[in-house]
Amino acid sequence: MSDAKQSNALLIIDAQKAFERLEQEGAVPSDAVAKTRIATLLKAYRAAELPVIHVRHASLEPHSYFQSHLPGFEVMAAARERAGEVVVTKHVNSAFIGTELEAILHDRGVRSLTIAGATLNHCVETTARMAANLGFRVRLVADATWAYPVQSLDGVTFPASLVHAMSLANLNGEFADIVTTNDVVGHLAARPPVRPDDIPEV
Incomplete structure (x- = not known):
């Protein structure tokens, strides 16, 4: 496959399903339909035969719904992985720390990332910042990610829309x-299809 592809x-x-559990308990996301837009992005990338990489959080915190042995670790139905797609498991906010993500991207010739997911102000923002610092061009899909309300140090609750x-x-x-x-x-x-003569012989 060519570098262009x-x-x-x-x-x-x-x-992941842990967010569904949090919302069942009353957490209100900044965008209630962002998850369906992730499905739209996945469909478009798969049709274009461009790489799709999934990141899952496996929390090491004892009370987290994201622990790898709990149902919350499982992927949401809208973002379900397909065979052959890369799945990276992380334990901290950045998808680049303690994982092989950077090496995978370089190995596949990836120079830019289109990022979606959750939560925007935590793992998405941290990963986007680090990706840019590592030299990747980043496109952040504003309506395919979400945040939740945040409480300030003095007890003021910032609504999810403002956090977003x-x-x-x-x-x-x-x-x-x-x-x-x-x-x-x-x-x-709008991308032109890759012609057979664009694909180098191996």
């Missing part, structure tokens, strides 16, 4: 290009 990859971060907007503002221009699901799908649809 491999230069961009979709990175889905922590689209602030995280996007933190990343915009400095670490990532902020895009929408429609932007990404439209861009992929």
Whole structure:
């Protein structure tokens, strides 16, 4: 497969059932349908035959729903992996720490990442920042990620929509290009197909 086909990859971060458990307990996400847009992105990338990489969080915290032996570790139905797609397991916020993600991307010729998943202000933002620092171009899909309310040190609760907007503002221009699901799908649809003579002989 040519470098042109491999230069961009979709990175889905922590689209796991633990978030469904949290929402059953009352957590309200900034975007209730972001999960369905992840499914849209996956469909578009698979149709374009571009790499898809899934990141799962395996928490080492004793009371976390993301522990690897619990149901919350499992992937959401909308983001279910397919055979042959890379799955990276992490234990901290950044998908690059303690994993082989960077090596996998370099090995596949990936130079830019389209990132979606959760939560925006934690693992998504941390991974996006580090990806940019490592030299990858980052596109953050604003409507295919979500956040939850955050309480300040003085007890003020910031609504999820504000947390979401602030995280996007933190990343915009400095670490990532902020895009929408429609932007990404439209861009992929407009890409010219790879001709057989573009693919080098092995």
